[in-house]
Amino acid sequence: MAETTGTTGTTGTTTEGVLPKGFRGAELGWPELERIPHPPHRLPLLGDLLGASRRTPIQDSLRYARQLGPIFRRKAFGREFVFVWGAGLTADLADEARFAKHVGLGIANLRPVAGDALFTAYNHEPNWQLAHDVLAPGFSREAMAAYHPMMLAVADRLTGHWDRELAAGRAVDVPRDMTKLTLETIARTGFGHDFGSFERARPHPFVTAMVGTLTYAQRLNTVPSPALLRRAARRNAADIAYLNHTVDDLVRARRDQGGGKGSGDGDLLDRMLDTAHPETGERLSARNVRRQVITFLVAGHETTSGALSFALHYLSRNPRLAARARAEVDRVWGDTAVPGYEQVARLRYVRRVLDEALRLWPTAPAFAREARADTVLGGEHPMRRGGWALVLTGMLHRDPEVWGPDAERFDPDRFDAAAVRARAPHTFKPFGTGARACIGRQFALHEATLVLGLLLRRYELRPDTAYRLRVTERLTLMPDxxxxxxxxxxxxSSDPRRPVPGAGD
Known part of the structure; x- marks a missing residue:
């Protein structure tokens, strides 16, 4: 999920999800805000919203970034936001000694459902560190190897569905099916639950409610007052109630099966219910367990489904690159019917494809950072303690000083080992940065690499020639x-000895 814009974190909070009117530069922690450029033609009430769309704020910000440079500001309904994307400034913000995660407005808008869970906790809230320490072993190499067979089983359901669509002569709905895949994967591996997504003609109600809460959080960023969204607020409350009810049933079923009494060496839910902090002996409360489960079910599938969807789009449009990736799968996996855990990490080019898709369209498109103490960003912009800025990841990943003049071109070789070593640190940030970076990064990358390899081995991908990439925003990004x-x-065609055009590039 994306960090968008914000209230204060370590230095106190305003009403969750709502900035006060007239929030000016000094209050934002930027005493010299006027030195930072903003779009032309600013209007008294709307600010910089002229020509902008409430449905695509991230893509609007990418457009302004190209015009205004590596640091700029936007204003909407009296709220001023500072955006950063230059590689040098971003590296400065990544300094954990001087900056910390800032719970921005888009994330704060999710606190009614996720509260002080890993993703939405303020830095001063103790449950973040408690949950991180308890759950980190759930993403160890040993835990990942145990999840691998379940990932394969869910992928088999996807290919069964795609085989049926192929037999019926129908195109596949990629974002919908990737969402089904990744929801079932995190639900089964983390919580032993099956939503039955592939047996449903329509999305599971959990997905509908999840999309509703994300969309509502996004809309709160684009209106002058939440009072204008009364009907949507009622719908959002119903969506939150459904998410809570679903997770409460899931936890109750685990407890009825004996969960919460063991060693905590099972899946993520067992760890939440069974494990005490190794040093303090503290345990997660029942309320926090609910919040963590919702967070993992939402964040654990929403971003990965987007990454897979973008990767499949670019491969379908670049047959030579798809052939090269497919040749690697054939060579590395050979005649192995079921690839083992270790074989996934050997798909180095397939992984590069995913990284390049995440470069162009990081599905969590921004993250916010706040100053731990008074400082100067990039040696030029004074920031006061608690001052914050939003790192526009999609533009950081297009910085021509880092990625070259062809930064808009899809090229997985940007991530070969030599190119990665030659790049400066903190220039590729699809999973955030620092201590609060995504805890499930390796889980997501293993799942996505496995699935992409399986699909390339089984199918040739043919695009709809009339389609032009459209990106939908609901705090995360997804092809529409x-x-x-x-x-x-x-x-x-799957013979690993068969020559493939471009395989030696």
Whole structure:
């Protein structure tokens, strides 16, 4: 999920999710705000919203970033926000000694459902560190290897569904099916639950409620007052109630099965229920367990489904690159019917494809940082303690000083080992930064690499030639309306000895 804009974190909070009117530079922690450029034609009430869309604030910000440079500001309904994307400034903000995570407005808007869970906790709230220490072993190499068979089982349900669509002559709905896949994966591996997504013609109600809460949080960023969203607020309250009810049932079922009494060596839910902090002996409260489960179910599938969808889009549009990735799968996995855990990490080019998709469209498109003490950003911009800025990840990943003049081009070789070593640190940040970076990063990358390898081995991907990439925003990013046509590969076409155009590039 994306960090967008914000209230204060370590230095106190305002009403959750709502900044006071007239929030000016000094209050934001930028005493020399007037030195930072902003879009032209600013209006008294709307600020910089002229020509902007409430549905695509991130993409609007990318457009302004190209015009205004590595640091800029936008104003909407009396609220002023500072955006940073220059590589040098971002590296400065990544300094954990001087800056910390800032719970921005988009995240604070999710606190009614996620509270002080890992993603939405303020830095001063103790449950963040408690949950992190309790759950970190759930993402160890040993834990990941135990999740691998369940990931394979869910991927098998996806390919079964795609085979049926192919047999019926239908294109596949990529974002919808990737959402089903990743929801089932985190639900089964983390919580032993099956939503039955592939047996449903429509999205599971959990997904509908989740999308509703994310969309509502996004809308709160684009209106002068929450009072204008009374009907949407009632719908959001119903969505939150449904998420809570679903998770409470899931936890109750685990307790009925004996969960909460063991060693805490099982899945994520067992760890939440069973494990005490190794030093303090503290345990997660029942309320916090609910919040953590919701966070993992939402964040644990929403961003990964987007990454897979963007990767499949770019591969379908670049047959030579798809052939190269497919050749690697054939060579590394060979005739192995079921790839083992260790074989996934050997798909180095496939992983580069995913990294390049995350570079162009980081599905969590921004993260916010706040000053721990008075400081000067980049040696030029004074910031007071608690002052914050939003790192625009999608533009950081397009910085021509880092990625070259062709930064908009899809090129997985930007992530070969030599290129990565040659780049400055903190220039690729799809999972955030620092102590509060995504705890499930390795889980997401293993799942996505495995699934992409399986799909490349099984299918040729054919795009809809009339489709042009559209990106929908609901705090996270996802291709909109992406459908692909499939061709089942023949045994001859999957022969690892068969030459592949571009495989030696």
């Amino acid at each position: 309306g992406l459908r692909l046509h499939l061709e089942r590969r023949t045994p001859a």
